[in-house]
Amino acid sequence: MKIDANTELYCLIGHPVSKSLSPFIHNTSFEENGLNAKYMVFDVKPNDLRKAIDGIKALGIKGFNVTIPHKIEIIKYLDDISKESKLIGAVNTVKNDNGKLIGYNTDGLGFIKSLKVHDVVVKRKKVLILGAGGAAHAIAMMLAKEGANEIIILNRTEKKAKKLIEKIKNIYPNIKGRYGGLNSREINYQDVDIIINCTSIGMYPNSNQSPIKKNNLNKNMLVYDIVYKPRITKLLKDAEEKGCKVIGGLDMLLYQAILSEEIWFKQIFDINSIKLNMNKKEF
Ligand code: ATR
Helix, strand or coil: CCCCCCCEEEEEEECCCCCCCCCHHHHHHHCCCCEEEEEEEEEEEHHHHHHHHHHHHHHCCCCCEEECCCCCCHHHHHCEEEHHHHHHCCCCEEHHHHHEEEEEEEEEHHHHHHHHHCCCCCCEEEEEEEEECCHHHHHHHHHCCCCCCCEEECCCCHHHHHHHHHHHHCCCCEEEEEECCCCCCCCCCCCCEEEEEEECCCCCCCCCCCCHHHHCCCCCEEEEECCCCCCHHHHHHHHHHHCEEECCCCCCCHHHHHHHHHHHCCCCCCCCHHHHHHCCCCC
């Protein structure tokens, strides 16, 4: 679709953003769906966030994604936020509704959607989350909302894991919550149903690293790695060798993007054509 006077602009704001896959995903989707829209990336430093928001409003940019480090800070510039954003405490998608900026969070919802597509049930499950950063936050909150029975959070910086468990227990007092350092010896890994890596361990170029020892995995587990580069991380390789069901990070990335588009355009999109294009592209 050629750019003309009616082309709508969508974008990502964050810092740094030069490696983002979002322009590829959204522009492919816009093209596939015949939308007269384009998606750009803007590197916005923390001190410039307010000016960037003013610019977005003045230029009539229809919607945007927000990434590190603005996901929390953005909230004070918005007119309203969704209940998921309130629960998670962060926004990754904003719709410009005739000058009113409404914030949403599709990270956690994208993750849950990708589980559902793989027929994974969360209710009453024991879940082990590795990491306690932004992604772990969104995922842990949504797993609690979905009715997980127990959530264990292990993180290099243990006090961040403790804080996240406290936050979850504050909202969902009946959930069993535990925390510890990575590869903690105090955790019984044996009966964990789902393991999710939310750390950057194993991400290219450190592709030979895994956040968890292989002998802590067993065939009854589902292992999900939100790292998508490489597609099959060391963790997923280990898990496959142990006979676990595995899911890679590309699904979450695509579903959070598609859910953003559903918010902006109020129509349902299909991820399969984007996936096909993605498979053709080296990244
Ligand atoms: P994101 O939004 O992707 O979650 P983040 O908020 O920066 O990014 O969180 C990164 C996570 O990866 C954190 O849990 C971080 O651990 P710390 O809280 O101790 O910083 C974890 N992480 C990153 N690099 C790591 C490494 N080399 N070893 C262990 N954990 C690491």
